[in-house]
């Protein structure tokens with residue numbers, strides 16, 4: 001079953017097309033990561049999905065429903081953490097959660113328990129009675145996450161959830177995302193932290209200038225870009241002996257003295273070729289200190305797609 005369907009979504013702000021015929025399909029119970037440069041249209045897609053902003057054309061369904069026309073009951077299936085969460089600043093953390101919970105129609109006793117639960121889960125109990133206007137950016141972000149999961153939604157939409165967080169808080173958010181997924185929640189999140197996407201997402205969508213350039217698994221994205229993995233070889237007392245090595249389909253370069261980078265034209269041949277390359281280098285007189293294979297990570301792939309200039 002698909003929890004989220006986006007087909008041919010177009011959204012313009014005046015003359016500027018922010019989202020241009022985007023298609024994304026997200027299976028129930030999976031984590032989907034949305035990546036792309038600043039201004040690519042990530043937030044616009046998420047807000048269209050939630051029915052917060054009107055879009056020009058296309059089909060956008062969450063759990064089979066167009067959120068622009070959804071009844072309140074259906075809207076309750078979704079939790080949303082906006083890129084910049086804002087709350088009524090004069091309320092305390094607890095009051096914010098209680099009033100949002102009441103708006104969601106949560107029953108009083110359950111709501112009280114649930115507020116305690118999420119405050120504990122996010123480690124912000126000590127701020128329970130603090131006015132929201134006096135919270136730090138990261139704590140505000142945690143309150144935003146707390147309100148997104150308060151009503152135990154089956155679909156979670158998180159716009160750069162980890163952006164303002166310190167490393168241990170980031171770890172905590174990722175843990176909660178993984179636990180929610182294990183419970184069957186569908187999670188769509190945008191992020192610039194590619195290692196987080198790689199860590200969490202089952203699939204990714206790569207947006208560029210409002211267009212979906214890729215949608216699918218990270219492995220598939222790597223394959224599509226066809227970035228070759230590399231063999232890095234450290235050589236002691238390098239006298240350029242490597243230059244005499246000739247092996248078919250093997251490209252050896254020396255980016256700096258004492259350091260070789262080897263590429264293969266056929267990446268399926270690594271296991272066969274690594275011992276041969278080592279042997280040839282040693283026969284040529286190279287003293288090898290270390291060698292290791294480097295697989296392209298999501299960042300390499302992203303840069304290959306998007307380039308350094310957006």
Ligand SMILES: Nc1ncnc2c1ncn2[C@@H]1O[C@H](COP(=O)(O)OP(=O)(O)OP(=O)(O)O)[C@@H](O)[C@H]1O
Pocket residue numbers: 013016017018036037038039040041042043044045083
């Ligand atoms: N309310 C708005 N009015 C006019 N233009 C807007 C508005 N919101 C977004 N845009 C424009 O739409 C485009 C997409 O913006 P969007 O916020 O969706 O990008 P994003 O991928 O979320 O970027 P970021 O990574 O910086 O959060 C940008 O060109 C932006 O300037």
Ligand SMILES: [Mg+2]
Pocket residue numbers: 042043044083159
């Ligand atoms: Mg954004």
